[in-house]
Amino acid sequence: MAEEFTINLKIWRQAGPDQPGKLVDYTLDTVNEHMSFLEMLDVLNEKILNEGGDPIEFDYDCREGICGSCDLMIDGRAHGPKAMTCSCQLHMRNYNDGDTITVEPFRARAFPVIKDLVVDRSAFDRIIEAGGYVSIKTGSAPDANSIPVDKQVADTAFDYATCIGCGACVAACPNSSASLFTGAKLAHLNRLPQGEPERKKRTVAMVEQMEEEGFGDCSNFAECEAVCPKGISISAIAEMRRNYMKAALAGDEA
Amino acid sequence: MPSFLTALKSQVGRKILTGITGIGLIIFVILHLAGNLTLFGDYQAFNVYTYTLESLGWILYILEAGLAICFLLHAYIGISIWWNRRKNRPEGYEKYQTKGGPSHNTWASRSMALTGVVILVFLVIHLANFKFADTNMITLPNGETGRNLKAVVMESFQNPWYAFGYSFVLVLLGLHLKHGFWSAFTSLTMKHKKYSAIIYGIGIIFAILIAIGFLFIPLYIYFTGGQGALIAY
Ligand code: FES
Numbered sequence A: 001m002a003e004e005f006t007i008n009l010k011i012w013r014q015a016g017p018d019q020p021g022k023l024v025d026y027t028l029d030t031v032n033e034h035m036s037f038l039e040m041l042d043v044l045n046e047k048i049l050n051e052g053g054d055p056i057e058f059d060y061d062c063r064e065g066i067c068g069s070c071d072l073m074i075d076g077r078a079h080g081p082k083a084m085t086c087s088c089q090l091h092m093r094n095y096n097d098g099d100t101i102t103v104e105p106f107r108a109r110a111f112p113v114i115k116d117l118v119v120d121r122s123a124f125d126r127i128i129e130a131g132g133y134v135s136i137k138t139g140s141a142p143d144a145n146s147i148p149v150d151k152q153v154a155d156t157a158f159d160y161a162t163c164i165g166c167g168a169c170v171a172a173c174p175n176s177s178a179s180l181f182t183g184a185k186l187a188h189l190n191r192l193p194q195g196e197p198e199r200k201k202r203t204v205a206m207v208e209q210m211e212e213e214g215f216g217d218c219s220n221f222a223e224c225e226a227v228c229p230k231g232i233s234i235s236a237i238a239e240m241r242r243n244y245m246k247a248a249l250a251g252d253e254a
Numbered sequence B: 001m002p003s004f005l006t007a008l009k010s011q012v013g014r015k016i017l018t019g020i021t022g023i024g025l026i027i028f029v030i031l032h033l034a035g036n037l038t039l040f041g042d043y044q045a046f047n048v049y050t051y052t053l054e055s056l057g058w059i060l061y062i063l064e065a066g067l068a069i070c071f072l073l074h075a076y077i078g079i080s081i082w083w084n085r086r087k088n089r090p091e092g093y094e095k096y097q098t099k100g101g102p103s104h105n106t107w108a109s110r111s112m113a114l115t116g117v118v119i120l121v122f123l124v125i126h127l128a129n130f131k132f133a134d135t136n137m138i139t140l141p142n143g144e145t146g147r148n149l150k151a152v153v154m155e156s157f158q159n160p161w162y163a164f165g166y167s168f169v170l171v172l173l174g175l176h177l178k179h180g181f182w183s184a185f186t187s188l189t190m191k192h193k194k195y196s197a198i199i200y201g202i203g204i205i206f207a208i209l210i211a212i213g214f215l216f217i218p219l220y221i222y223f224t225g226g227q228g229a230l231i232a233y
Helices: A037-050 A122-131 A141-146 A151-161 A168-172 A179-190 A196-212 A223-227 A235-250 B004-009 B011-040 B045-054 B058-088 B112-131 B149-156 B160-187 B195-223
Strands: A004-014 A021-032 A100-104 A113-115 B137-139 B145-147
Touching: A021 A037, A122 A179, A122 A196, A151 A179, A168 A179, A168 A223, A179 A196, A179 A223, A179 A235, A196 A235, A196 B011, A235 B004, A235 B011, A235 B160, B004 B011, B011 B045, B011 B058, B011 B160, B011 B195, B045 B145, B045 B149, B058 B112, B112 B149, B112 B160, B149 B195, B160 B195
Parallel strands: A004 A100
Antiparallel strands: A004 A021, B137 B145
16 A cells, blocks of 8 residues: 555635635545546545535546546646646646645636536537538548548648647636637648548638637647647647638638 | 638737737837947937938838837737736636746736837837937038937936836837747747747847847946947937
């Protein structure tokens, strides 16, 4: 058994949407270095339940860094202190006995709090609905190999496709901009032969939807790239700007 | 498809406009500094320079109009971005810090609106004190009669309020440029694996050079009481 140590927590508690919330202090003295951050919260919740309290709501699904639901602002950084790491992949060995950790929800007008640390990220779904797809049948898996794609193009598209839509980019951006998310989806779909024909329509529709959802302007802080658990580059944002302006200049011509 | 005007009003278009006007203002700042350096030329060099500039007539008016548009558009979009920032995160974080790494999230980059507004206010005072100042006339080496703006500069900067106030604002301009230079190119979609780091580096060097160039003049005049050997007066 690994040695147990004590962690002090300040966790945002909010009973529901549009209700006032506040940071509540907790102390957990049974933390061990092998726990993930979420497992530590599980243990805390068990303790709260045993004491008859209301457990802390937080979001998760896969717990292996691929679903993008474990949205936590840990000590003022989306997904905590480590680069290219989701909250569920952050381990307690990164902390020392007696540390105090502040945990808050991802904050943005477009991500309203549902309860405690859980926010509503359906704004991202609506950006995807606006154009984050390919309208033709692309066939089944073997058909993917029937269209030759340059290795470099495929690799770059794949890099952008690693976006798990967690929303850390929005949470960390001083302006609450969703440009990295939208840009990554566009950079992925626009550069592949199946997605290219709808490039202009898609770019315009997704950029417009992003703005309508109440996400802010991009001021090139690149904080989004720093917090992105997949390390997606803000080059995606430059590409989005280029494609958007090109689409507007070209008008309806294909 | 959106019309070109609609596109310019979108988030993307606004950044493009901020970048274009920003680069326009960067060019202006370079030319302005180059002009200021004529103070170090011979006794009348600065007055000859301002005289030549003012005798450009309508060409100067067109340039000034372009410059005014750059300033106003740049400021308007910048302030509206700041306004949207407050609106789009109504409840702020109790604790917030940057994750470092590739991030350019610093006091300078987060305070572009603040430094920008201070520069804008300064600009109004600056124009009133220099460009539209009452000046004595002086005979220039070419025989023409021109405004003795050099005297205005030399006297203004012996006033500690003006010398240090001016210096303070120019430090803010340096901080504004530190993020602004790189950001302008990135907004104009010039983002590259290698070159972006180079552009960022050039931006920092540029910001430092501009700040030093502008700061040296008022501080030198102030501390030498206008009698320094570098400036013939
Ligand atoms: S829970 Fe799925 S990415 Fe963390």
